[in-house]
Amino acid sequence: MLRLDVLATAYFFVTVGAAMVLRVMSWSPLMDTLNPDWIVLVLIYWSIALPERFGVFSALSIGLLTDVLTGRLLGQYALIYALICYFSINEHRRLRQFPMLQQCLFVFFCLLGQQMIIFGTESMQAGNRLSLSFWYPVLTGTLVWPLVFVVLRYIRVMARIV
C-alpha cells in the first residue's frame, strides 16, 4: 500500500513536470500561439482518476509553481487550477461515465473559464491589447484532451495505480 502511494505520487509529479516542460517549450511562433495549457489537462485527468488522493491543495501548489515558471502574478494559476480541480473532483463520478465528446465539452468550458480569469488578471496589470490568438489554446486544449486522457490512462493502468 505504501509502495503504491509512493508510486502514485511519483507518477503524479513526473506527468505534471512533463506537462510543465511542454507548456514552456518553444518550437516556432505558430506552435507557440497554439500551445495548449498541458498542466491543466494533466490536473483534470488526475482529479478525475484519483480524486481521493489529489485534492484542491495539490492543485494550488502546482498552480503556484506554474506562476513562477511562466512569470505571472503569484496566485493567478493557483486560483485557476484550484477552481478547475474543485469542479472536476466534484463531478468526477459523472465525468468518468461521460463519452469522450462530453468530456471534451467539459474541458472546453474549463479552459474558457481559465482564459477569462487570465484575461481579467492580465488587464488588471496593464491595458492589454490581446489579439484573437489569445483564445486559440482553448480550442487546441480541447482537441488534445482525448490524447492526454488516453496516454495518462495507459500509464496509470500499466503502473496499476488505483
Next chain:
Amino acid sequence: MALLVSISLLIIDYRSERLDRLRSLLSIFTYPLQSIASVPVDFYHAVSGTVISFVELQKENQRLKAVQFENDAKLLKLAALEKENTRLRMLLENSFQLGEQVLVAELVSVKLAPYEHTVVVNKGSRFGVHAEQPVLDANGIVGQVVRALPSSSEVMLITDPDHAIPVQVNRNGLRTIAFGTGQPNRLHLPFLANNADIVPGDLLVTSGLGGVFPAGYPVAVVDKFEARPDKSFANIYATPKAELDKSREFLIVWSHSTPVVLGEQGKASVAPDAKEAEHVAP
C-alpha cells in the same frame, strides 16, 4: 479556503514586492524545467553550428576578418576622439562620463506567454542582475530586465505591446517615445506631429530620459512615415536594430547612476572604471 489563499496572494503580489522571496524560492524548482524545455532548441543550434560546410566556414572567416580590420581602424580613431571629448568637456567644467559594466547572458529558449514578448536569460540575481536593467545585443537595445530570479531573469523586449522606450532622432535630436506593437520587428512612434522632421532611414537612439536606458545606444531605424492630416499626430513605424528573434546572447548593462567626475583642470585622469566598458564575465 484555497480560493481565499490564492486571491490574497494575487492581491499581495499585485500591491507589493513582499512575495519576491517566495518566488525566488519556488524558482529553484522551475528553473530546471525551463532548462529541460530549452534543450531541444539548444541541441538544434549546437548541431547546426557544428555541421557547417568547409566553404561556408571559409567565407565566414574572410568576412569576419574584413569586419575586424574595419573595426580596428575605427577603434584607433575612437581612442583619440575619446581623449578629445574628455578635454573639451573639461574646458566646459561640468565634465563627467558615465561608466558602464556589462555581463553576457545566454537565451533560455522558452516561451512564457505567447501574447507577450518576454524572454528568459540564464543570469540572475546571483550575478547581481536586478529589475530595470537595460539589455543589449551587438546591434542595439533589446529590452529591459523585468524580474530577476536567482539563476535566471525575465527580459521584456522593446516590441512587447506594454513596453515604451524614450528615444531621439540621431540626426537632429528630436525626442519622442517608441512603443512596442506586439509584432516582431515593429515599433510605433505615436507622439510626433505631422510636420515633425523625421524621414524613413533616420536612426533612433536612446535619449537617456527615464533613467533606465543609458543615452546614445541605437534602438531602431524609421521605415515608414505616414502623415495623417485629419489627426494631430502622424503614424510612424520603425524596425529595431537588434536582432530580437535571432540573437542568442545578450549583454546586461549596469550604468553607474552617479556620474564619475573627471579630473581637475590640468589633471586629465579618468576614473579607472569610467574609461571603457569593462567585462565582468567572459
